[in-house]
Every structure is written in C-alpha cells, then in structure tokens.
Amino acid sequence: xxELPEVEVSRQGISPYLCGxxxxxxxxxxxxxxxxxxETIHQLEGHIIQKVTRRGKYLLFETAxxxxxxxxxxxxxLRIMDIGEVVNKHDHLDIELSxxxxxxxxxxxxxxxxxxxxxxxxxxxxxxxxGPEPLSDDFDGQLLFERSRxxxxxxxxxxxxxxxVVGVGNIYANEAxxxxxxxxxxxxxxxxxxxxxxxxxxxxxxxAEAIKQGGTTLxxxxxxxxxxxxxxxQLHVYGREGEACSxxxxxxxxxxxxxxxxYFCSRxxx
DNA sequence: AAAGACACCTGTCCGC
DNA sequence: TGCGGACAGGTGTCTT
Numbered sequence: 001x002x003e004l005p006e007v008e009v010s011r012q013g014i015s016p017y018l019c020g021x022x023x024x025x026x027x028x029x030x031x032x033x034x035x036x037x038x039e040t041i042h043q044l045e046g047h048i049i050q051k052v053t054r055r056g057k058y059l060l061f062e063t064a065x066x067x068x069x070x071x072x073x074x075x076x077x078l079r080i081m082d083i084g085e086v087v088n089k090h091d092h093l094d095i096e097l098s099x100x101x102x103x104x105x106x107x108x109x110x111x112x113x114x115x116x117x118x119x120x121x122x123x124x125x126x127x128x129x130x131g132p133e134p135l136s137d138d139f140d141g142q143l144l145f146e147r148s149r150x151x152x153x154x155x156x157x158x159x160x161x162x163x164x165v166v167g168v169g170n171i172y173a174n175e176a177x178x179x180x181x182x183x184x185x186x187x188x189x190x191x192x193x194x195x196x197x198x199x200x201x202x203x204x205x206x207x208a209e210a211i212k213q214g215g216t217t218l219x220x221x222x223x224x225x226x227x228x229x230x231x232x233x234q235l236h237v238y239g240r241e242g243e244a245c246s247x248x249x250x251x252x253x254x255x256x257x258x259x260x261x262x263y264f265c266s267r268x269x270x
Numbered sequence: 271a272a273a274g275a276c277a278c279c280t281g282t283c284c285g286c
Numbered sequence: 287t288g289c290g291g292a293c294a295g296g297t298g299t300c301t302t
Contacts, residue, residue, distance in 0.1 A: 003295060034278070034298085057296075074296055075280075090280085109279045111296060126298085153273060162297075169295060218295070219282085238295095258274070261293085 002072045004134065004167025005210035006221055006229065007057045010078050013224030014103055015052040017080045018061065022048050022098035030092040034073060034113045037093065041116060044068060049097075056130050056166030060121055061095075067121040073111025079104045080224050103224075131165045134203050139165055141197030148188035148196065154257050155191055156184035159203065168203060171216055171238045174263050176203045178237045183269045184262045185255070209234070237263035 002010070023044050031037040047063040054060065059070040072078070083102050093105040093114055105112065117124045132138035147164055148155075158164055160173050168176065177184050179202040182195055191199075210216055215229030218239070222228050236246050241254035245265040255262050 006295075032279095034296095071296085073278095074294070107279095108281065109294090111278065111280095151272070157273085160296095171295060216295080221295075259276095 003169030003172055004057060005207055006215035008054055008211050009215040009223045011052055011054045011059055014078055014080055017101050018049045018052050023095055024098050025096040027094040033110050037114045044116060055127055056162055066116050066118040068116040071113040073107060073109060075109040076105060076107035076112035078224050129163055131163050134165050134167050134207055141200035144200055145193045145196040152187040152189050154184060155182060155186045155188050156257050156262060158188045170260050172206055174238045175206050175235060178264060178269060179206060181269055184257055184264055
C-alpha cells in the first residue's frame with residue numbers, strides 16, 4: 001500500500017499524539033507479521049516516545065532505551081484511536097499511550113513489521129544499507145548517474161532499489177519516469193546524465209507533491225485520521241492502461257517489468 | 271557482484 | 287451465485 005509519501009503522511013498524522021507520551025501498554029493480538037513481533041517489545045512499556053522519524057518507508061519511534069521500527073508492508077495502515085475502541089479484523093497491534101490514545105496497526109496481508117533495537121537505529125540490519133533520502137540534498141542526478149554506469153538493469157528497477165534511493169515504489173517510479181520522459185525499460189547505462197538530472201528532479205517533485213496532497217489513495221489508503229489522500233487524481237500513467245496520455249493523447253501502455261505493472265507513453269518516453 | 275525469481279499473506283476483481 | 291486465477295502500494299532471501 002504505502003510508498004514514501006503515504007508513510008510520511010502517516011508519520012505527520014501520528015507524531016503529535018505520540019511525542020512526549022509514555023507507552024503504557026503494547027497489545028500484540030497477532031505477532032505473525034513478516035517477522036514475529038519479538039516478546040521483548042514489552043520492554044518499551046513505561047518509556048516515553050521522544051521522537052517519531054522516518055527512514056525510507058520505515059517509521060522509527062525513539063525512546064531512551066531503544067528505537068522501534070515499524071514497516072507497513074503492502075497493506076498496513078495506522079490509526080490513532082481512543083483506548084477501548086472496537087477491534088476489527090487484522091488489527092494486530094496497539095500501542096497505548098499515557099494521553100488515553102492508542103496507535104493501532106491494521107495489516108491484512110501481514111507483510112509489515114514491528115521490531116526494535118537498542119543500538120543506534122541506523123546500524124540495524126534493515127536500515128544499514130539504505131540509500132539516500134530522495135527529498136534530501138544527498139540525492140541528486142549526479143548520484144544516479146554515477147551509480148548507474150556499471151549496471152544495465154531496467155531503469156525502473158534501478159530507482160525502485162532501496163540501496164540506490166529509498167522510498168520510490170511502483171506508483172511513483174512509473175510517474176517519475178513519465179515526467180522525465182524516460183522509458184522504464186531503458187538500461188541504466190544507456191541513460192544520459194542529462195536524463196538522470198531530470199529524473200532526480202522529477203522524483204523529488206512527485207514525492208513532495210504527493211505528500212502535500214495527503215498521499216495516493218487507490219483502494220483503501222487512509223491516513224491516521226481516516227482521510228484518504230488525493231494524489232491519485234494527478235497520476236499520469238499509473239493504472240491508466242488504454243487511456244489517452246495527458247500530454248499527447250497517445251494510448252498509455254502496460255507491460256511487466258520484474259513482475260510489476262509498468263505504465264508508460266511510448267510517444268512521450270524515449 | 272549483479273540481476274532475476276521467489277516467497278510471504280489476504281482480499282478483491284474478473285471471466286466463465 | 288460460485289469458483290479459479292490473476293493481481294495488488296514491498297522487500298528480504300535464494301538462485302543463477
């Protein structure tokens with residue numbers, strides 16, 4: 001479900017309810033996420049959440065004794081609720097807070113994760129090798145260009161690789177490539193430096209704009225207050241197979257790259 | 271080392 | 287209406 005914008009929108013939504021509050025209780029109804037939620041998670045009870053940050057698509061809750069690492073997988077979503085509200089199917093986890101609220105994770109497919117680490121979070125196995133944040137100055141076209149030279153995979157797979165840059169999932173990879181005028185199948189070492197500069201800019205623009213719009217709601221994404229995101233209206237190619245290209249009226253085509261649906265306009269993208 | 275396939279799991283949609 | 291199969295916003299791990 002969530003790519004970087006949806007995770008960031010979730011972070012912004014929950015942060016005010018979590019920060020500065022004590023974790024009074026952690027309720028695990030089903031520990032069987034992508035990795036089992038560890039028994040030791042209860043050690044966080046009684047500690048204050050100092051900060052809610054994000055690295056790629058991971059949310060990080062920092063306390064004095066360690067950092068919890070939350071990932072939403074394909075189908076996870078977070079809600080802020082009052083303690084005692086009715087529990088629904090797939091509500092696997094609650095983090096109850098001293099302000100009478102709780103953070104609830106719902107995740108039908110259970111590809112999400114809830115772990116924690118006592119070491120600095122950047123050293124955690126899942127986070128240690130991640131590439132730069134796309135919205136930071138550490139990420140630009142020069143970096144993409146340099147890292148693409150010795151490789152020849154499809155550029156779409158390249159920008160979706162979290163070791164290259166974090167946070168770019170299937171929707172925004174398709175959209176950024178359309179905006180940059182690059183065919184998703186192009187081999188990384190066949191893309192010019194100029195195109196990489198354009199691509200990096202478009203990645204930044206499309207992600208920032210999606211955050212501003214509250215993310216993309218296709219089926220059921222809602223932010224922590226239950227509201228959908230509105231960026232779906234601004235998708236140029238994703239999910240638009242057979243429709244007219246917004247720029248040239250050519251039909252949007254759909255193929256598979258690495259078993260992921262890939263959309264493009266063969267007239268606008270070369 | 272790089273690239274691709276596979277695995278994890280549930281819900282939904284489409285064609286018959 | 288029911289059934290089978292394809293597909294879905296992610297990513298670590300295994301195989302070539």
